[in-house]
Amino acid sequence: MSRPLISIVIPVYNVEAYLERCLDSVLAQTYRNLEIILVDDGSTDSSTQIVDRYAHKDSRVVVIHQTNGGLSNARNHGIDVANGEYLTFIDSDDYVATDYVEYLYQLLAKNNFQSKLALCSLKTIFTQTGGFIDAGNGSEQTLSGEKAIEMMCYHDLVDTCAYAKLAKKELYDKVRFPEGKLFEDIATTYKLFDQCETVECGFVAKYFYMIRGNSIVTSGFKPSKLDLLAMTDEMASYVNQKYPSLKAATLRRQVYARFSTLNQMLTVTDYKAERDEILNFLRRNRKAIMSDPRTPKRDKLGYLMLTFGFNFYKLAWSGYLKVKTRKH
Incomplete structure (x- = not known):
């Protein structure tokens, strides 16, 4: 137990079907000096009883029962009570490899612990089809904080997600998740990288990210999903001011946020003004994005689909999604 205490914060809300798999993967960690903080965010299913049972099973488990405040609030509460020198997040419907923390x-x-943050890759699993995407390439690199932000903006191995990272707890002294917002990771991860001279990256999938049919990512459009645009623009404004050389990278991330939001709106007929604003942003920046050699193929494909009009784009995107998520 001479190694430092590491706190794992797991927000829990109505995930009874997935929670035990998550918690079993955490209790099986080869790194043993853990504080496992389960923030029960007002669950109305049997998740409440499950977390209490695991607390009785393992003394490292700490349970917090609170009135529902949302994912960001639960994560922030976990940060506030964490005693570890290092901190990592896991979502309660996901799970991790047994050596995730190790x-x-x-x-x-x-x-020699010169870096304050380490990250690994995700394996994204589409539960409806059984398909998966392994985001890693098996390499390990030490990046500057600035380079990590750049790669994050291009979706180049580095992800925005709050999980799949291990950070010195002190980094969160200046970072809190925005409460009442969706897609809160884009508002926080760049602020962590910005505090790091170096970031240790292991592009090996140790975190298993489950995309379910009723997740935030796949559920239908609602106005709160526009949060992604505002937070991405806020990130771009901050990064452009501090790192002017990253303007092309942040613009790509802003374009990606528009495509992502547009894809959520394909089956709705209202919100025309918001959709038109997104389309206008995409059109204004088409030349810059298409001429950037680092722009991912997905974005360029999106622009090619839009060339033939929005209705064609809707049909083409649906076909692309089926190919992407099908079982390997």
């Missing part, structure tokens, strides 16, 4: 810790150890 792997991230060893990434930091390799450079």
Whole structure:
């Protein structure tokens, strides 16, 4: 137990079908000196009883029962009570490899703990089809904080997600998740990277991210999903001011946010003004994005689909999505 205490914060809300798989993967961690903080965010299903049962099973488990305040509020509460020197997040409907924490810790150890943050890759699993995408390439790199932000903006191995990262708890002294907002990760991860001279990256999938039919990502459009645009623009404004050389990268991320939001709006007939604003942004920036050699193929494909009009785009995107998520 001479190694530092690591706190794992797991927000829990009505995930009874997935929670035990998540918690079993955490209790099985090869890194043993853990504080496992389960924030029960006002669950109305049996999740409440499940977390209490796991607390009785393992003394490392700490349970907080609170009135529903949303994902960001639950994460923030977990940060406030965490006692660990390092902190990581796991979502309660996902799960992790048994060496998830150990792997991230060893990434930091390799450079004698000069870095304050380590990250690994995700394996995204589409539960409806059984398909998956492994975002890693097996490499390990030490990046500057600025380079990590750049790669994040291009979706180049580095992800915006709050999970699949192990950070010194002190980094969260200046970072809190925006409460009452969706897609809160885009508002926080760049602020963590910005505090780091270096970031240890292991592009190996140790975190298993489950996309379900009723998740935030796949559920139908609602106005709160426009939060992604505002937070992405806020990120771009901050990064452009501090790192002017990253303007092309942040513009790509802004374009990606528009495509992502547009894809959520394909089956709705209202919100025409919001959709037109998104389309106008995409058109204004088409030349810059298409001429950027680092723009991912997905974005360029989106622009090619739009060339033939919005109705064609709707049909073409639906076909692309089926190919992307089909079982391997």
